Amino acid sequence: MTIAATLEKLTLFEGFSPADIETLANRAHIRSFPAGDALIRQGDLDACMxxxxxGKARVTFHAPGGSREVAVVGKGDIVGEISVLTGSARTATVTAIEPVSAIEIDKPAFSDAIAGRKPLLEHIASIVEQRRAELAHVRQEAEHAEATSSGSFLERLTRLFS
Incomplete structure (x- = not known):
């Protein structure tokens, strides 16, 4: 299957014309990652998705209380799109858990494909909002887990030393 045929099947690219998909595909690259390599690191300012x-990869969110697995992604999944679309730092780390082959799309290629196209921008905005809400939920759960474990640790210390 060609890069263009793969892209046109994905929700993120709904509304793109065949010419837009082909242009984007021509500017994309295939990358390979061995098991254990990071495709994306939380906090980085890379500009590609x-x-x-x-293959499969683990998506991990790093919080002060420790790391938390958010998801395991595989064929057809997209990672890194939030940073490309918003310019913000990476929100999670994605690590290959088995050899991964992926299409890499950089920000300039994606920007050229959507520039000035309000319907595409609206569609993409709704996807980004959904992803951000999911990440906010994960962050909130991680913060709650940290607060809960701190409270129970304090209770254990109090019992032990009272």
Missing amino acids: FVLLS
């Missing part, structure tokens, strides 16, 4: 073609 990946569409997984094969």
Whole structure:
């Protein structure tokens, strides 16, 4: 299957014309990552996204209380799109848990494809809002877990030393 054929099947690219998809596909690259390599690191300011073609990767959110697995992604999943679309730092780390092959799309290519196209921008904005809400929920759960574990630790210390 070609890069263009893969992209046109994905929700993120709904509304793109065949010419837009082809232009984007011509500017994309196939990347390979061995198991254990990071495709994306939380906090980085990279400007590309990946569409997984094969393999699986773990999405991990790092919080003060420790790391938390958010998801395991595989064929057809997209990672890194929030940073490309918003210019913000990476919100999670994505690490290959088996060899991964992925389409890499950089920000300039994506920007050229959507520039000045309000319907595409609206569609993409709704997807980004959904992803951000999911991440906010994960952050909130991680903060709650940290607060709960701190409280129970304090209770244990109080019992032990009272």
